[in-house]
Amino acid sequence: MTCHIPKWPVAAPTVALGGKTWSAAVETLKKLTDSYPLALLIGRAGMGKTQVALEVCRRVNCIYIDLTELGEKNMSTVAAVAAWRIIRHKISTLEKSKNRLVEVYRKHGYEGVLSIARVDPLWTLQTALALLENKPVIILDELIPSAEDPNFFELAYILHRIRNMNLQNASFIVTMLPDVYEKIVEKIPPLGNFFTYITVQLPDVVPEEELAEIIATYCPEKIEIARKILAERPDATIREILLELNNTPTRKYVELLID
């Protein structure tokens, strides 16, 4: 049997999702986005947040934004990128469109959309969303990469804005590390209270009973090796296990270079 074990960074739109807990997370996120403007997906680095988000994208109308792509992260750039993605996706069908944002895009491209979003991100998003037939889910991956991010509170403000802007025709999924989540809950109680209704948490360690199913998704013949890895390092993440199965050096590599 051929193995397709994903390589670094592991998560990708072409990679399948394994594990019943992870599949359940996808379903719960779909349900939450039906009812709330925002859903959170929290988990340790390497435990499958991005892959779950991408799986949601596979199943629903979605706009996936990896925030590490943006030089400047704020509500305006989020709105502008989402609007730009919608317009770019629909542009071939918009020849006769009188949508104001489409007109701006035709004349000034992304920069035009961004300049409008700087003035009114909500209007920008709403105007772009009006071009879609179905309500999309907008996924913000890596919005706040660390609790120590110097712009932590500005970035958390984006979540506050999403919660309050009452956007009827879209909802958001935001991926988050546990330390970022805990800091928001502690420092911004109104958001923290809201989070209790909209959070999906991935397992912190790979459950032994799900390991075989996860590994079988990529390479059934390596299930036993994966079991040995997990027995030796019960705190190993999915990414670490998959990389090890691919014989990709992980932690030791840095130490060897330093030696």
Add this chain to the structure above:
Amino acid sequence: MTKFSIRKSTFDKFIERLGIDKEEVLKTLDVEVVKVGSGYRYVIEMESFFFFVMEKLYAASRPRTVSDEDFEIVLKEWVSKLAGFSGYANLAEVRDVVVQELGMSQEEFSEKLAALVQRKRGEYLLVEGGDRKVLVGTRKYGLIKRVKKIEA
């Protein structure tokens, strides 16, 4: 033999602050309870009282040897009490209360935690993020979580 009297409520507060069992004090010092007006006062022999208190304070100030078992029991308790919604607790906060309760140094805490995490791999998770960090082994961590399944 000189005796002194003290209002019951004041003495109770004092004993509570010392962290001593009140019944033990009353019994050891053979304290008399006297009704004065609408309240009660304790009558205590002064010399025995001072020796008793000094001994307790000295015992509390002596560095204690904390067993691995005691360390884990107290750690577990505080990780669970201080855990947030995600189940993670701020490691520096956990350390502060554990060292206070067990009378150990911060260095000893770090050593014991590093050994515990190593001994019970997969049961305790340490995460690097967080504003305040604690050195455990060679790395600094901000959060801790106990992830072992609770046996029925």
